[in-house]
Amino acid sequence: MAEPLPFAQGAEVNDYRWTSGAYDLMRDGKLVVKRRSPGHSIVATGACPRCTHDVDYTFLPSISLPRGDLKTLGKGPKITKGEEERPTHGSSQEDDGTAQYETVPILCRCRDDHPGRPEGDRGCGIVFNTELLSE
Amino acid sequence: MRDCLQHRIAQRVTTPEKFKLPAEAPKTGVSSDLGAWAKLADDAPKRAAAAAVTWRTGLAGFVTLLLSVLVLKGADVGDIGGPYRWIAIVSLACGAALAIVGLWKALSAEAPPETTGDYDRVIGTHHSVAEYLQAVAEGSWAKLRHARLFVGLSLAAILVGIIAWWAAPLPPKQGKVSITWQTSGGQRTDCGSLVAAEARAVGLQANDATDVVTVKTSDIVRMKQVAIC
Numbered sequence: 444m445a446e447p448l449p450f451a452q453g454a455e456v457n458d459y460r461w462t463s464g465a466y467d468l469m470r471d472g473k474l475v476v477k478r479r480s481p482g483h484s485i486v487a488t489g490a491c492p493r494c495t496h497d498v499d500y501t502f503l504p505s506i507s508l509p510r511g512d513l514k515t516l517g518k519g520p521k522i523t524k525g526e527e528e529r530p531t532h533g534s535s536q537e538d539d540g541t542a543q544y545e546t547v548p549i550l551c552r553c554r555d556d557h558p559g560r561p562e563g564d565r566g567c568g569i570v571f572n573t574e575l576l577s578e
Numbered sequence: 579m580r581d582c583l584q585h586r587i588a589q590r591v592t593t594p595e596k597f598k599l600p601a602e603a604p605k606t607g608v609s610s611d612l613g614a615w616a617k618l619a620d621d622a623p624k625r626a627a628a629a630a631v632t633w634r635t636g637l638a639g640f641v642t643l644l645l646s647v648l649v650l651k652g653a654d655v656g657d658i659g660g661p662y663r664w665i666a667i668v669s670l671a672c673g674a675a676l677a678i679v680g681l682w683k684a685l686s687a688e689a690p691p692e693t694t695g696d697y698d699r700v701i702g703t704h705h706s707v708a709e710y711l712q713a714v715a716e717g718s719w720a721k722l723r724h725a726r727l728f729v730g731l732s733l734a735a736i737l738v739g740i741i742a743w744w745a746a747p748l749p750p751k752q753g754k755v756s757i758t759w760q761t762s763g764g765q766r767t768d769c770g771s772l773v774a775a776e777a778r779a780v781g782l783q784a785n786d787a788t789d790v791v792t793v794k795t796s797d798i799v800r801m802k803q804v805a806i807c
Contacts, residue, residue, distance in 0.1 A: 456606075456609050457603045457604045457605070457606060457608065457609060458603060459602070459603040461603070462599075462600050462602075462603045462604070463599065466597070466598075466599045466600070469597055476597070479705040479706060480705055483705040483706070483709060484705060484706045484708060484709055486706070501616075501706065501708050502612070502615075502616075503619045503708055503709060503712060505712070506615075506618060506619040506622055506712050507622040507625070507626065507712055507715040507716050507719060508618060508622075509625060542594035544597075544598060546600060548604045548608050548612060550609060550612045550613060550616070552616070564613065566613075568609070569609070570604045570608050570609040570612065571603070571604065572600040572602065572603060572604050573597060573600065574597055574598045574599070574600045575596065575597050576594055576595065576596045576597065
């Protein structure tokens with residue numbers, strides 16, 4: 444039985460080969476990245492370009508957040524969809540002047556063992572970009 | 579036939595791909611940001627429940643204390659007169675009721691009521707279970723906001739009640755009298771509670787004495803009611 448890959452560290456985490464590998468896997472139908480509907484969750488299922496385990500990733504663009512910038516007697520942590528900063532999503536690019544593509548980073552959140560992974564974390568440690576047609 | 583084929587080919591050529599090869603890899607730090615974001619999302623229901631527990635505990639103590647004070651000292655409000663009495667009674671009662679409603683809201687934020695759910699309905703409404711759990715957390719925060727609103731209103735009502743209680747004019751003290759009476763050695767004045775009043779004599783218990791002073795009504799030179807001796 445093959446040794447499990449160690450948890451990715453340093454430059455390996457966001458190496459471009461994972462992005463190009465993920466594109467190949469998507470083209471082969473082995474990795475699927477979908478947005479359920481505009482403004483809602485992004486779900487990635489299928490092979491990770493590094494460890495080949497199921498990436499099992501769900502990105503919620505809008506979540507319930509603790510707000511530290513309000514006074515004690517101010518409003519509570521009110522959640523407004525789309526109000527919070529989206530860390531990396533939403534960069535759209537035009538293709539041939541018509542189609543809009545959105546860059547969506549995907550984390551490997553597989554549940555298989557990867558030595559060196561922080562306690563309570565998931566995945567093999569890599570992140571890769573996908574570029575999806577905007578709806 | 580040929581036109582139809584040409585149309586289909588043209589349509590295929592112009593239909594954009596659903597995805598394409600990205601030009602660059604994610605920037606450094608994206609991995610840790612997304613990991614932290616995912617953890618924030620995973621912990622949202624727990625954070626809402628923990629905040630609700632804190633509020634529930636504090637509010638339960640506040641309501642217990644408030645009701646204890648009202649039970650022990652509430653009857654004293656009946657001693658004050660005029661409109662102040664009703665302002666104090668209504669304000670304190672409203673304050674207690676609002677605090678109890680706030681406690682109820684905090685309890686329901688801590689433990690949202692369970693119901694029979696339909697998977698298709700949850701997915702249809704929230705698009706995913708993960709988003710549904712975020713909505714549950716948001717619901718708990720909304721109930722906590724209501725709880726805080728009720729507590730704020732409760733405090734305001736209690737404050738009005740206390741101010742009305744303090745500002746109310748004190749009722750006149752009864753039974754304190756000052757009596758100036760003739761003795762063999764001259765005139766003497768005693769002040770205290772009137773404990774007996776007969777046709778021929780009155781009984782007066784001075785504040786600093788345990789024995790009752792009996793004064794013949796014929797000896798009384800002057801007698802007046804006073805607030806304090």
